[in-house]
Amino acid sequence: MEQLLTFGIVGLSTAAIYAVIGSGLVLTYVTTGVFNFAHGAAGMLAAFCYWQLTVGWGWPVPVGLAVVLLVLAPGFGLAVERVLMRPVQHLGEAERLVMTVALLSGAIAVARWIWDPNVARPLTVFFADREPFHIGPVTVTWHQALTMAVAVAVAAGLWFLLNRTRTGAEMRATVDDRGLVQLTGADPLRAGRVAWMLSTQLAALGGILIAPTVALDASQLSLLIVSAYTAAVFGWLRSLPLTFIGAVVVGCLESYLTGYLPQNEYLPGLRLAAPALLLFIALLVFRHRRLRGRDRRLVRVPVPSLRGTAVFAASTVAFGLVLATVLSDADLVTYGPLFSLGIIALSYVPLAGYAGQISLCQLSIAGIGAVVWGHLGAQGQLWALGAAVLVSAAVGALIAVPALRFSGVYLALGTAAFAVVLDRWIFTLPSFEVFGVRIALFDQGSVEVSGPNLFGLRLDGTAELLVFASVWLALASLGVAVLRRGRFGRRLIALRDSEAAYATLGGNLLVAKVAVFALSAGIAGLGGALYGMQHRTVTAEQFNMVAGLPIFLVAVIGGLGAVGNGLFAGTAFVGPNVLTGLVSWGHNLVSVMPALAGMGLAHSPEGIVSRFRREWEPLGRDRIALPALLVGLALGWGLRLGDVINGWTFLVWAYVLGEGLRRYAAARQTADPAEPEIPVEWWGLRRPWRADDKEVLARGIAGG
Structure with missing residues (x-):
């Protein structure tokens, strides 16, 4: 019985952390309609920053906590809302999801760039110098007690914010109809900013609380969010009480698997995979309500010839x-x-x-x-x-x-x-x-x-x-x-x-x-x-x-x-691996580049390939530029095969030649006055839609 209670206390303390992180997920979702896959990465970055301030630079723990929770975390949340999420708010759910996945990947890459993953960075639990106390036969550390107390305080504070304040009402209403909220005199942008700042603070708080009990590793800390995902799904992505119950289930499951799982070569990984398995089961079992803010703005899929x-x-x-x-x-x-x-x-x-x-x-x-x-x-x-x-x-x-x-x-x-x-x-x-x-x-x-x-x-x-x-x-x-x-x-x-x-x-x-x-x-x-x-x-x-x-x-x-x-x-x-041979930090830059490009999705939601095709299509149809390109490439390839030039010289030559001839072909097409007249009913089909077409149509209708 004593062992059962001991593992229960450990599970509850872990569950408290999952509840704090999961409540931040629910807060973001019910107020902005965005499920933030990078929520755990925000907690991971906060944990690394806390280590850097308190251990790396020797700052006092209270000062380090204040800087991370009151300055860095809300600042990071505000930057994410303003720079990344606001530009894609008008796009569909998939685009917003991709943005948070890009943020998750980029945060892991940046953390590995700044903090060498091969160097151990242990953190001391809070109140490590105090003797643990006993509740009956169970020993409870002050860190565990603090964690559970913080979870209770967070639950009470969030419930009061969302249900008893005007700001909370604005935050909940914004995701359903931003235009209607504006008619009431509320500010949807302000509600979104508050939601992102608070949720990032909760992620940071959870990351700092759990970091002393696990390895300070970018991937591991970021994927702890899987347990918080499970807790949030228990709450249907909207109910804070059910989210806390889900966190208790996940935390206790992990703890009891650690203590009672049979020891053989097939089961050790089951304990690590248990939160993900539970998440999958929860998704299957629970009835899914309509996704909040789920607008569908689909990109046209062309039919290739x-x-x-x-x-x-x-x-x-x-x-x-x-x-x-x-x-x-x-x-x-x-x-x-x-x-x-x-x-x-x-x-x-x-x-x-x-x-x-x-x-x-x-x-x-x-x-x-x-x-x-x-x-x-x-x-x-x-x-x-x-x-x-x-x-x-x-x-x-x-x-x-x-x-x-x-x-x-x-x-x-x-x-x-x-x-x-x-x-x-x-x-x-x-x-x-x-x-x-x-x-x-x-x-x-x-x-x-x-x-x-x-x-x-x-x-x-x-x-x-x-x-x-x-x-x-x-x-x-x-x-x-x-x-x-x-x-x-x-x-x-x-x-x-x-x-x-x-x-x-x-x-x-x-x-x-x-x-x-x-x-x-x-x-x-x-x-x-x-x-x-x-x-x-x-x-x-x-x-x-x-x-x-x-x-x-x-x-x-x-x-x-x-x-x-x-x-x-x-x-x-x-x-981009070519950068690894040019500068010592090229490998880190290469790791960050996909995330940076993903964050630029708002500028080209239809994808880059279609834009490349439009830009290079004139070259494929030009009777002068295309043969010149083929001859130039064949000449360069022959020089490479004869070892007159090296491979990189040939590739640079191919790019410069292709880009130059592309621009030449585009200029010829623009200057060609023989473009056939396309009837108005085929605009956008037989030729691309132009910026001034809408004005031309409006004038034609008004004149008629």
Whole structure:
């Protein structure tokens, strides 16, 4: 009984921290309609700043607390609201979600940049010099008592703020109808600012309270938010009392698993994955109310032409051949994964771009594809590549069945929970047998991966594997384009527009979701297998959820509806690695860049690929510039093959030549007076919509 009570006290103290953090999540959501995936990252940054002030610089603890909680945390929240969230407030739920994911990824990268992750930074618990006191047979530390007292005070303060003050009423009303709130004389911007400042302070408070009991690690502290996610889901993202009850369930579950979980090689990861499992179960069991502030402003998904896609596919393979011949062996190791990572990013196009299903576990599924190929394709058997795709597709279909109950942020939470379960438990398992079949994943270590046998030829060099991956990216891009043009592609677009309307018109939601999840997972599994081939050895850490966030962000930046997103995402992801050889801090800058680009989503919500296409299309149609480009590239390639110039000189020459001819072709098109007249009813279809078209139409109607 004494042990039971002891673990209960530990669980309650941990639950108090989860309750504080989870209440900040609920506060942000009920007042702004934004589910903040970066909430835990704010607490992580606060914990590091607290350590820096009190331990690194030796400031007194009260002063350090005051600076972090009263200056840095509200200032950070105010900056997030003003710079990041306000510009995307008019956009849809998906864009706001992506912004917080970008903030999460960027905060982790910045923390690793400033504070070396290889250096231990212990923090002392509060009132460590005081003797613990006893409640019956149970010993309670002053830190635990303080934590529980803070949670009670936070609960009472938030309830009073939201239900008994004018500011709280403004905050709750703003998310439902900002225009109506303004008519009453309230200020929605002020309500949003207050919400972000208070929620960030709560995250900071929770991060500081929990940091002394865990390792001060950027990823670990940020992912503690999974437990707070679970507590918030218990409260339906709106009820503070139910959120606190959920926090108690999560905290006690973790504590009792620590004390009573049987000791064997298969279960240690279960305790770490328990909050994510509980989150997934809570999402399945609890009835989901309508998401607050869920407006749908969907970006148009263009229908790619077969001719244009075929040219793009051929260009992708040509690009792979050029890179394989102009880059050195060392550079091929660095930039070789361009096409395999591009395939993983391409898996987001049918899932998120066409069907509107947000997934944060695509890289984890790619890890499954890499493992299957590593074990089954050890001798290079090409059929094992198909097995990797099929197994990954089966996992995707398995995710889709419970995901039928999810949508929007709930789906993102569910797939994030699945990724965390894979990271913390499944990928850490030793080999085991199921119905007499031996299943091995990473075997608590790494997996050796070899290249394939292709018609008796073993592809094992970095250049060969790069070209092999470029061919698969070209084929996958063609397949995704054909999908968009077909009947199933049109059904997926209808599913994205309205699930209710899709079902009402006879569409089968289960079949559609299972099919698109399986398809995208199969594409991700293919990319994971090719990625493993190029790295020769893979570990579980390469496929965790945190590692997958930058790829997701780059894919979103490119445009989730664009077939060319795979090549763009792969190039944008590995291209900045050139900075690592120029400056000592280049690696840190490269880690931050995807998050920075994701935060710029508000300036181009339709994606960069479509803008690139519009800018480069005149070059593809110009009868002078296009042949000049091809001749110039062929000349430069010949010089590189003859070792007259090096690979980087050729790449710089190709970029300068292409950019110059693009501008020349655009200028020729602008100066060409022979542009055919487009009837007014085709404006926006046969030619792009122009800024002054609305004024022209208005004048025409007024004159008529």
